[in-house]
Every structure is written in C-alpha cells, then in structure tokens.
Amino acid sequence: MLPKRYRPVNWIDGMKVSKEHFIATNHYLSHTIREVRAVDLTPYSFGLCAVGSQDDALLADIQAAPDRGLHVAVGRCRAVTSDGSFIDINEENALQNDLSLPQLLSEYRLEGDQKFGIVLSVNLFDMHPVGEPDMEEIPPRHPFVDATYHISAVPLTTVQPKQWTGPHLMIAQCALENGEVRILSDFIPASSSINSHAGLREWHHKFGEAMGGMETCSYRIIQKIKNKSQKNTLSESVQSLAERLVDTISRSSLEYRWQLPNDPPIRMLTTVLNIAKAIQTELECLTSREKEELLNYLAEWAEETPGQMQSNLNALVKMSYVHVDSLPLLRAIESFFELWATLFNKLSQLEFIGKRKGQQVFIVESPVHDPPSPEKPGSRWSPI
Structure with a gap:
C-alpha cells in the first residue's frame, strides 16, 4: 500500500x-x-x-x-x-x-x-x-x-x-x-553508519585488529619460506595463500580505518568477507591434489577436519546481509577470524612451513674443520 x-x-x-x-x-x-x-x-x-x-x-x-x-x-x-x-x-x-x-x-x-x-x-x-x-x-x-x-x-x-x-x-x-x-542485549539496530552505535564500533575495532594480525603473520610466513628457500608443493601453496591475503588486506586497510566508520555497516562486512572470499578463491585455483594437501596441513594445525573448514568457509561466503539484524553475520565472521587468525599465528611461529604437528626438529652438531691449505708447488730447478 x-x-x-x-x-x-x-x-x-x-x-x-x-x-x-x-x-x-x-x-x-x-x-x-x-x-x-x-x-x-x-x-x-x-x-x-x-x-x-x-x-x-x-x-x-x-x-x-x-x-x-x-x-x-x-x-x-x-x-x-x-x-x-x-x-x-x-x-x-x-x-x-x-x-x-x-x-x-x-x-x-x-x-x-x-x-x-x-x-x-x-x-x-x-x-x-x-x-x-x-x-x-x-x-x-x-x-x-x-x-x-x-x-x-x-x-x-x-x-x-x-x-x-x-x-x-x-x-x-x-x-x-x-x-x-x-x-537480547547484544542486538544491533539498523544503522546508517558504524559510528551510530557502540556495538558496531566495537565490532569494527575487533575486526580491524584481526585483519592486522593476519596481515603481519602472512608477512612472516612469506619471509620464512623465502629465507628457508623451500621448494615443494606445500610451501608454494601456503606462500601463494599468504600473498593473496596480504594483497587483499593491504588494499583496504587504510579505507577500513579512515572511511568505513562513517559508512553503513555493510561496507565493513563486505571488506572483511573479502578476506574469506580470497581464501576460498585461492583454494579453488589449486589442483585437487594441491588443495587436498594444503587443507590437510591447515586443518592439522587448526585442529579441525579439512571438510569442516571448507564447508564453514563456503557457508560464510554465502551468508546474506540483513540490515535490520546484522548480528548473525557478525558472529559468523568473528568465528572465522578466531579460526584463521589463530591458524596463521601458529604457522608464522613454526621453524619451517611444512612441519607437522608434534614433529620434533633435531639439530645435529658436528665439528667443522678448517679445509686443508693447498700444498705449495715445488720450486723448479734453476741454474741461477
């Protein structure tokens, strides 16, 4: 009517x-x-x-x-x-x-x-x-x-x-x-901007901290792989995933801090969901064997099953935004960051990418001898 x-x-x-x-x-x-x-x-x-x-x-x-x-x-x-x-x-x-x-x-x-x-x-x-x-x-x-x-x-x-x-x-x-x-005290009404409600400002700060942590850990992972000169399928897949995350987060980090607080909440949620979408895209770009190897390795350190990790990721990307009740989507994104930010923090602290959970790294020390000096060539006979 x-x-x-x-x-x-x-x-x-x-x-x-x-x-x-x-x-x-x-x-x-x-x-x-x-x-x-x-x-x-x-x-x-x-x-x-x-x-x-x-x-x-x-x-x-x-x-x-x-x-x-x-x-x-x-x-x-x-x-x-x-x-x-x-x-x-x-x-x-x-x-x-x-x-x-x-x-x-x-x-x-x-x-x-x-x-x-x-x-x-x-x-x-x-x-x-x-x-x-x-x-x-x-x-x-x-x-x-x-x-x-x-x-x-x-x-x-x-x-x-x-x-x-x-x-x-x-x-x-x-x-x-x-x-x-x-x-339901955590309900957030429809808002024209993030600054309109204290709850949205808290979510904005929380997601910003998680994004910054994932970006820092991704830098460390990339540097670790390059410094170790690791050349295997798993390390290459992890490096490619970390590089995609760095690119996605760095493109929006300044806008997230400066402009988004004055924009509608959907802008913030779109920005953080792009991170989940980047992970999903990277997984889909791998071959079946590479994808299985990477998911098994990530799930091992995340203490999840590979299938559960992928299904949760796909479900999050497919969620709808409801302006009058955004709390379900906010909580789903919070769970995503709790899993993936913690996972990348663990990977950044490993001795090398590819280390299995519970695997012991042994360092064998042996004395290093100075190489023998080359013998001086005998002097040639000279009548002088």
Whole structure:
C-alpha cells in the first residue's frame, strides 16, 4: 500500500483561511522532506544516525516486568526510517511504554517460546502540542508541536526482515523462553553508519585488529619460506595463500580505518568477507591434489577436519546481509577470524612451513674443520 500523498494548498486572494490550511501546508512540507530524504536512502543505509557528540544515537532502557511483561523507556533516538521519516527523541520528548508478551501471543495466536522485536514508530502527520505555555499569552497554548511516537512489540516470526519498510525502526529484541523474558542485549539496530552505535564500533575495532594480525603473520610466513628457500608443493601453496591475503588486506586497510566508520555497516562486512572470499578463491585455483594437501596441513594445525573448514568457509561466503539484524553475520565472521587468525599465528611461529604437528626438529652438531691449505708447488730447478 502506497503512503498517502500530501499536496500543497492552493492559496488565492480572498479565500477563507483556517488552521486546516496551515496544517495541510505543514503536512505537505513534511511529506516533501521525507520523499527527498528517501531518494538518497538504500536498503542498507537507513537507521540510527550518528550525533555530533560522543553520545550514541540510541539510549533505551528495556527491563523485564512482572507477568512476562516489558517496560521500555526511550530517552534518546536519532534515526531515519526506511521511508525517510525522521525520528528525533531526546530528554524533552522521551517516551515509555509497558508491553504484555502473553497478550501479544494471544493476539497473534502463537504458543511456546518466541522472539520479539521492540519497534519504535513515528507519525509525522499526527502532531500533538508540546512546550511550556507562555504565561503572558492569552489564551495560553503550547507553543510547539511534535510528531507522534509509539512503542510496540511484534513477534519476529510474523515479519520479513528484508521487507521491513515504513516509518518503523526495530530498536531492540527480547525472547520469551520457558515462561521467562530475556533481553537480547547484544542486538544491533539498523544503522546508517558504524559510528551510530557502540556495538558496531566495537565490532569494527575487533575486526580491524584481526585483519592486522593476519596481515603481519602472512608477512612472516612469506619471509620464512623465502629465507628457508623451500621448494615443494606445500610451501608454494601456503606462500601463494599468504600473498593473496596480504594483497587483499593491504588494499583496504587504510579505507577500513579512515572511511568505513562513517559508512553503513555493510561496507565493513563486505571488506572483511573479502578476506574469506580470497581464501576460498585461492583454494579453488589449486589442483585437487594441491588443495587436498594444503587443507590437510591447515586443518592439522587448526585442529579441525579439512571438510569442516571448507564447508564453514563456503557457508560464510554465502551468508546474506540483513540490515535490520546484522548480528548473525557478525558472529559468523568473528568465528572465522578466531579460526584463521589463530591458524596463521601458529604457522608464522613454526621453524619451517611444512612441519607437522608434534614433529620434533633435531639439530645435529658436528665439528667443522678448517679445509686443508693447498700444498705449495715445488720450486723448479734453476741454474741461477
């Protein structure tokens, strides 16, 4: 269903003017601003907006209440919804609401354990008066108007995250498990930039540290192979993999540190997933024998099975990005770095690439004798 279209008022001389005309003009301006803002939005750029200070764009307190209820209080929220509606909540218009999860289950005819999304909605065309009245103005009135905000909860089984549109923003999630309410504190709402949310800034720092560690270890592995002058299929495969990772990470490292904090989260996730894609590409470029040899060697030091390593890598590359709930993908990337960053750190500390786990390296010392000096040639007889 398309949103209602508001048109400008046709002002003419001598017309009878009422407050409805000014309200209609205000609605037209709000509608136009919303439409212009929506033109620049993508399915991956709406959400929380970074404020000028160090404060987060969202400040919400969500607590479990008696009888499987929720108490939601929003003290700050600065965001743009997917349709371009602007949410601006601060200490002057903070709002709160009490929600009953059993009542929601009854309304949606659901049973058992469920997950719920806490949704903040805005109606730019339902204004209500706000502000402290001027005591010298007769009759007294509130000097300003503000948009109407509403807090609600919706079962996640009834919504399609990829089709999340309209003047709504999911700001939190909770779960009803075994009759108890649990707040999912690590949930990250849709955000227009990484700097908009503290959780995204932490993920950005964590992934940056992991990328830097893998790059350093790759340098060491390459230098180790070259210094040892190793010439075998396994060492060549490891060197090629390390060189591809160095190339992939070095191309994006500066952009990752300088530009990505001000970009949508999908830019960060694309950058780090390119590392997994580089590993997958390198494996596919090997022959079947080289690939099997390399995977067996990597799995030995990673304490995983070769098949599991490859299947996890392929599954990660195929995962979809969901802007309104990016946490599953963030956790999958975290598991990827935990495995591969640790693996490359181990390889960089080996005496030589190709050493097997548990293999002892023996160094046999033997005295080195100076080579015998060449005998001086006998002097030729000379009558002189």
